[in-house]
Structure formats: C-alpha cells, structure tokens
Amino acid sequence: MRQGSCVLGLAIGLWCGGAAAATLQGVVSDKEGKPVPGAFVMATQGERKMTTTVVSDAAGHFAITDLFPEKYTLAATRIGYAPDKIADFQLAVGGGKRDFKLTTTDPTDQLPGNMWVAALPDGEFKARFITGCTICHDPGSKTIRKPRTEQDWAEKIELMSKRLDIYSVIPKFDTKELAAWMIAQKYGSKPADVPVPDPGKDATARSTITIYDVGYPDSWAHDMVVEPATGAAWVGDYPYDELVRVDPVTGEQKRFKLPTKGGGMHTLHFDKAGKLWITLQLADMVTSFDPATGAFQLYRGFRKGSLIHSFAYDEQGLIKLDAKGRMWLSEFGTNTIASLNPETGDIKEYELLGKEGHTYGIALDSKGKVWFTKYVENVYGMLDPDSGQVTEKQMPRPESAPHRMSIDDEDRLWIPNSSYGTLARYDIKTDTLKEYPLPDKDTFPYASRFDGATGTVWVQGNGSNSLYRFDPKTEKFTSYRMPLNTAYGRMVAFDYKTGAVWTSLSNYPNKHTERLTGSLVRFTGVEPPQR
Ligand code: HEC
Structure with missing residues (x-):
C-alpha cells in the first residue's frame, strides 16, 4: 500500500485520505471476446505524472493494486493491436473495474528499434554504425528509420557529425559511404525476422x-x-x-x-x-x-x-x-x-x-x-x-x-x-x-x-x-x-x-x-x- 497521498507540491484536489489502496481490475479481450494475454494495461495519473502498468495474464485478466482513488487515463496495448484508451476514469476508494477490447492492427510501427537494426547485415560496418548512431538515440525509432533518399541520409549524417556531435562520439564516417550503405540496405523498409518481445511470456x-x-x-x-x-x-x-x-x-x-x-x-x-x-x-x-x-x-x-x-x-x-x-x-x-x-x-x-x-x-x-x-x-x-x-x-x-x-x-x-x-x-x-x-x-x-x-x-x-x-x-x-x-x-x-x-x-x-x-x-x- 502506498502511504502519504496528501502532499504539498502537488496540485490540490488530490486524494488525502491515507494510503493508496484502490485496485483496478478487468479483462483484456479481442473482438471475438477471446482473452488477450501479454497486454500492457496502463493507468496514468497526469497530475502526479505517474503511470502504473501491469501485464494481462493467460485469461486476459489484470489487476493494478495500490492506486489512488483519483482520475486516471487508462489504456491497454499490445504489439499487433490498436490501443484501447479511456480518459477521466474515476477510480473509487473501494476500487474499480474496466474491461478492454483490442482490435488487430498492422504492427510495423509498434516494433522495437532492435528489429530494424537487426535487418542490417552483421559485420564491422554495422558495428561502427551502431557505435556512432545509437549513443544519442534509437536508430530504429520511427523518425529515424522512415524512408529517405541518399541525399537526405547524407544531409542528416552530416548534421549529426558536424553540428550535433559535441562529444565527438561518431567514429569517422565517410558521410557518402554511410548514406549509400543505408540506401543499399533499404534501411527501414523491413524489420528483421527475429522474435517480437512478448511481455506475457517473460x-x-x-x-x-x-x-x-x-x-x-x-x-x-x-x-x-x-x-x-x-x-x-x-x-x-x-x-x-x-x-x-x-x-x-x-x-x-x-x-x-x-x-x-x-x-x-x-x-x-x-x-x-x-x-x-x-x-x-x-x-x-x-x-x-x-x-x-x-x-x-x-x-x-x-x-x-x-x-x-x-x-x-x-x-x-x-x-x-x-x-x-x-x-x-x-x-x-x-x-x-x-x-x-x-x-x-x-x-x-x-x-x-x-x-x-x-x-x-x-x-x-x-x-x-x-x-x-x-x-x-x-x-x-x-x-x-x-x-x-x-x-x-x-x-x-x-x-x-x-x-x-x-x-x-x-x-x-x-x-x-x-x-x-x-x-x-x-x-x-x-x-x-x-x-x-x-x-x-x-x-x-x-x-x-x-x-x-x-x-x-x-x-x-x-x-x-x-x-x-x-x-x-x-x-x-x-x-x-x-x-x-x-x-x-x-x-x-x-x-x-x-x-x-x-x-x-x-x-x-x-x-x-x-x-x-x-x-x-x-x-x-x-x-x-x-x-
Ligand atoms: C550527439 C548525439 C547524436 C548522435 C551521435 C547522432 N544523432 Fe541523430 N539526432 C540527434 C539529434 C539531437 C537529432 C534531432 C535534430 C533536430 O531535429 O533538431 C537527431 C536526429 C536524427 C535524424 C532525424 C532527422 C529528422 O528527419 O528529423 C536522423 C535520420 C538521425 N538523427 C540519424 C543519425 C545517424 C545516422 C547517426 C549516426 C551517424 C546519428 N543520428 C547520430 C543527435 C545525435
């Protein structure tokens, strides 16, 4: 149980009745009503800037304990499904119930960055790419892996190494060579055929x-x-x-x-x-x-x-x-x-x-x-x-x-x-x-x-x-x-x-x-x- 919910420094209107002991529970299922295991169910309390998440079990059931009886934005997500979200869900002192229905969607934009990097051929060049291009950000994120022309890649690589790299961490790349390599590998067009992480199984x-x-x-x-x-x-x-x-x-x-x-x-x-x-x-x-x-x-x-x-x-x-x-x-x-x-x-x-x-x-x-x-x-x-x-x-x-x-x-x-x-x-x-x-x-x-x-x-x-x-x-x-x-x-x-x-x-x-x-x-x- 979380103690001390009534504090200075947070917005007024927050619950001040002692320990946070409310539980939110429910079931995550698909369109046909079949349970969806391994979904993240997230409860966000915006004023506290806190999001509490659990994973649905084999029966699609979940329970988030020790929440405050306050207003939450709730969401259930899983790779391969469109998130189901609800704002302003008031959780009662005695807890609450909310079920989620997920519909399938194209998972491409939900896949983790490593699956895009893994699509590049292994070897020293790739190792150098990872050393230089993963130290500030994830090169598999949607912004980075979106389709680009060779010229665009060259400009971005130039920007990284000449202007942004104040720490001099990008190993000396020939800009043109790296840009040509990204194009030759069709970087961002297809994720690698490696397992998609399943939080329900680990x-x-x-x-x-x-x-x-x-x-x-x-x-x-x-x-x-x-x-x-x-x-x-x-x-x-x-x-x-x-x-x-x-x-x-x-x-x-x-x-x-x-x-x-x-x-x-x-x-x-x-x-x-x-x-x-x-x-x-x-x-x-x-x-x-x-x-x-x-x-x-x-x-x-x-x-x-x-x-x-x-x-x-x-x-x-x-x-x-x-x-x-x-x-x-x-x-x-x-x-x-x-x-x-x-x-x-x-x-x-x-x-x-x-x-x-x-x-x-x-x-x-x-x-x-x-x-x-x-x-x-x-x-x-x-x-x-x-x-x-x-x-x-x-x-x-x-x-x-x-x-x-x-x-x-x-x-x-x-x-x-x-x-x-x-x-x-x-x-x-x-x-x-x-x-x-x-x-x-x-x-x-x-x-x-x-x-x-x-x-x-x-x-x-x-x-x-x-x-x-x-x-x-x-x-x-x-x-x-x-x-x-x-x-x-x-x-x-x-x-x-x-x-x-x-x-x-x-x-x-x-x-x-x-x-x-x-x-x-x-x-x-x-x-x-x-x-
Ligand atoms: C020193 C930190 C740093 C390193 C190292 C770095 N980046 Fe970046 N990168 C940034 C920052 C900061 C931005 C955001 C720039 C902006 O939008 O103003 C960015 C943005 C980008 C973008 C997106 C530009 C857009 O279209 O919005 C691409 C593509 C990119 N980086 C590729 C790379 C590649 C390839 C490498 C390796 C050669 C690399 N980055 C290494 C800091 C870095």
Whole structure:
C-alpha cells in the first residue's frame, strides 16, 4: 500500500485520505471476446505524472493494486493491436473495474528499434554504425528509420557529425559511404525476422512497472540513483541544471537549482554519510549535495573539456573510496582517469594510452586497481594508481563498443558491448573474457549494474526497450520489458529495501519518443533469481 497521498507540491484536489489502496481490475479481450494475454494495461495519473502498468495474464485478466482513488487515463496495448484508451476514469476508494477490447492492427510501427537494426547485415560496418548512431538515440525509432533518399541520409549524417556531435562520439564516417550503405540496405523498409518481445511470456508478466515523467519537453533525465535512507529517486536534469527528487509513492517532485550554469548533471551516487555526489559534465566539475540542507559544494580543477563521466561505486551503489580516501572518476572528453580526495579537494589526473577520449565505465577492484572502458577505441583497461602505469586490452572483435561497465564482488567486470549486443564478463583474476549475447538481437546496451543483494547483473537494453537480469550462476538472462516503444535507458539503480529496480530514460532528443520529457521507470515485484 502506498502511504502519504496528501502532499504539498502537488496540485490540490488530490486524494488525502491515507494510503493508496484502490485496485483496478478487468479483462483484456479481442473482438471475438477471446482473452488477450501479454497486454500492457496502463493507468496514468497526469497530475502526479505517474503511470502504473501491469501485464494481462493467460485469461486476459489484470489487476493494478495500490492506486489512488483519483482520475486516471487508462489504456491497454499490445504489439499487433490498436490501443484501447479511456480518459477521466474515476477510480473509487473501494476500487474499480474496466474491461478492454483490442482490435488487430498492422504492427510495423509498434516494433522495437532492435528489429530494424537487426535487418542490417552483421559485420564491422554495422558495428561502427551502431557505435556512432545509437549513443544519442534509437536508430530504429520511427523518425529515424522512415524512408529517405541518399541525399537526405547524407544531409542528416552530416548534421549529426558536424553540428550535433559535441562529444565527438561518431567514429569517422565517410558521410557518402554511410548514406549509400543505408540506401543499399533499404534501411527501414523491413524489420528483421527475429522474435517480437512478448511481455506475457517473460518476467515482465509478474511485475508492476511505474513510469515517472520528469522535467520539461527538452529535459534530459540522464542518470538516477535511489536514496538508501528514504527510497526517493534522484535524477539530474542535464540541460536545466536542476536536481530532482521524486517521491516514488506520491510522485511528488522537488527541484534544486545547481549554483552554476551549464553544469550538465550526469552521474549521481550517494556516499556512506548520505551525501549525494554528482558529475557536472559540461562544467568540468564535481558537486556534492546535502539532502538535509539543500546545499551544494562545487569541486573545481579538472581539465578543461574533461566531460567528467562516472564515479567508481561499491556493491550498494555508494561512492567507493580507495585505501587513501580518494574517489575515482572517468573523464570522457580527455582520455583520462581522475582521483578526487573529498576531504582535501585534491585532484590528480592520469592520462590513458591512445588518443581518443570516451572513457566510460570505471571501477575499483579489491586490490585498489582502477579499471575503465573506452567506448570508441575498443578498449578496456587498468590503471595502477601507485605506479601510474596503464594497461589497455582490446575487446576480441574490432569495432566493439565497451560501454558503462560495473564490477562484482569477485573482481569480474561486466561490460555491455553495445555494437554487438552482448554482455561481456572479464575476470580480472584469470584474465579471461567471455561474451553473452543478450536475449534480443542487436539490442545496444548502455550500462550494467551488479546487484550485491542477489549476486546478479542487470543490463539496460536499448533498442529492445528492456532491462535484462543476468545470473552468473546459471548464465541465463531474464527479460523485463518497458511499456514504451522508444524506452532509451541509461543507468540502472536499485532500492535495496524494497527490491525495486529502476532505470532512467533519456533519448536525445525526446521528440523522437512517445514520452516528451525525461522519465524514470521502476519495476516492483521483481522475483528472486531462479536457481
Ligand atoms: C550527439 C548525439 C547524436 C548522435 C551521435 C547522432 N544523432 Fe541523430 N539526432 C540527434 C539529434 C539531437 C537529432 C534531432 C535534430 C533536430 O531535429 O533538431 C537527431 C536526429 C536524427 C535524424 C532525424 C532527422 C529528422 O528527419 O528529423 C536522423 C535520420 C538521425 N538523427 C540519424 C543519425 C545517424 C545516422 C547517426 C549516426 C551517424 C546519428 N543520428 C547520430 C543527435 C545525435
């Protein structure tokens, strides 16, 4: 049951009678009256900016519990069927009933992006295309894959690489060559013949999904974190320089303005004392934030153009300090790893090998060595902070895109390889690497997160609008689907008290998606790993 429904900061007229305990139930069926299993049934409370979703069972039945007795927009959707929607549905204190009737439709525009990318021929060229063209948005979204002339493709590719690519992530493409390739492959004309995701047949069926819309039309909810003490979700609004606290129960949002302009809030982690640490990617700074006082403290002195990316963190998702009390950060823009002593403010920067930047994931192992991945150079590697020595290794396949990795409690790195749709396991102790293909072909994962509570690894799956859980013991994946067609996710976060798993969505730009703001997505009812 959700507690505390009556809050300040939300519109008046909301229910103030205590816990949210109303249940909406009904049956989803087709025109002939046959049950439709595996449909998403979504209840949206617009003022709270919350959408709660469940999946219909084999009998077409669904029940959404713990709702407020308020007005909802309801919808049932399933790939292959036109959505059935109703606005202004007043849910009574004692709950309510609503059935849905779905009629079949052409599924083309409902298919996930990976099914379009999977239609491209496998190989190094495609891997390069995925590396360059999936880092900001989903190339399988309707806007991108619509039919274009060669000239139009060339103009768009030119626009991407010359004007929009402020992070220099698009690997040097010959514009004409890529445009000609898109035409030769008839990109967007036919999806690949790979299985269509069915949320009724995977772990999604047994979970509840809540979407929280955060910010404004051009907001960018890049990373998020769950506050261990309160369960609140915190997210940085990248272009607006605002830190947002979201109450997962009531949906209430509070915004805190950063004391500097053009910060570009990127990654967030709490420390053991309950303080929040945030990288300010566009300002070459780090800030701390005290939720008790609302005070920010800025740390300057990083290289210009460093585009500070991530912190090394521990199994609980908390900032991990080394034996000398230093935190470790990756600098995406300057091919650098940095340490910051939070007590003294001392910063030390270590240049990596190679010349391209794009240092993404960072992790501190049990021996105090600092590991990193580099997105564009096909590289993962290690910095020995004592000697300053850097070792870099190549991923087995050329044009791999080792993205934002995490480390587990046995010194194994879990590296999402975006361009080949795999999760790679690098065992530091044995110096061996193994790649596991994700359940949906040509998913382009962004981040992985080790879950210390269950010993499993979560991978965020762009293109297939999914989160996957990988169990290192059984070497099997479980799929959790989001009820969105362009759920372009970034970070994964855990609420260790409730077992909820969260992710933040931020396609760039939002207008290519059906959610025009940034969003957070929470899965509850996540079952323990099946061993
Ligand atoms: C740095 C981020 C970034 C990268 C990398 C990127 N894009 Fe984009 N893309 C954007 C943004 C932002 C827009 C929206 C532009 C607008 O409408 O103003 C966009 C829009 C598009 C559009 C739609 C234009 C339209 O018709 O509205 C296409 C097609 C496209 N991108 C293709 C690509 C391809 C192909 C690649 C890889 C070569 C790529 N993008 C890489 C940011 C990016």
